[in-house]
Amino acid sequence: MIRLVMDNLNTHSNASLYEAFPAETARSLAKRLEIHYTPKHGSWLNIAEIELSAMTRQCLDRRIASIETLRLELAQWQIARNNHQKGVDWQFTTDTARIKLKRLYPQFKS
Numbered sequence: 001m002i003r004l005v006m007d008n009l010n011t012h013s014n015a016s017l018y019e020a021f022p023a024e025t026a027r028s029l030a031k032r033l034e035i036h037y038t039p040k041h042g043s044w045l046n047i048a049e050i051e052l053s054a055m056t057r058q059c060l061d062r063r064i065a066s067i068e069t070l071r072l073e074l075a076q077w078q079i080a081r082n083n084h085q086k087g088v089d090w091q092f093t094t095d096t097a098r099i100k101l102k103r104l105y106p107q108f109k110s
Contacts, residue, residue, distance in 0.1 A: 003034045007045050046090055054081070 004038035
């Protein structure tokens with residue numbers, strides 16, 4: 001089973017597999033996926049990406065000789081990271097989004 005975390009784009013569904021692959025292949029892939037969707041109006045995926053980036057820079061920035069060493073170092077990094085409790089300071093507000101992403105919003109004529 002493959003656990004897949006995805007955002008809620010309309011293209012992120014099993015139906016997309018059937019558009020991209022023959023039915024038999026799509027069905028086989030769909031059976032292997034356990035899809036977990038992020039909240040529609042949340043930034044959960046962004047936080048996960050930030051953590052993965054930090055882990056890559058702070059822990060995985062070199063060759064690690066064995067899977068056992070990797071597991072040990074990741075466990076130690078995770079404990080330290082959780083103890084630090086680094087927060088996320090979101091500065092992209094709804095008002096800012098309306099200005100910067102104006103072209104993505106529908107235009108209504110009066």
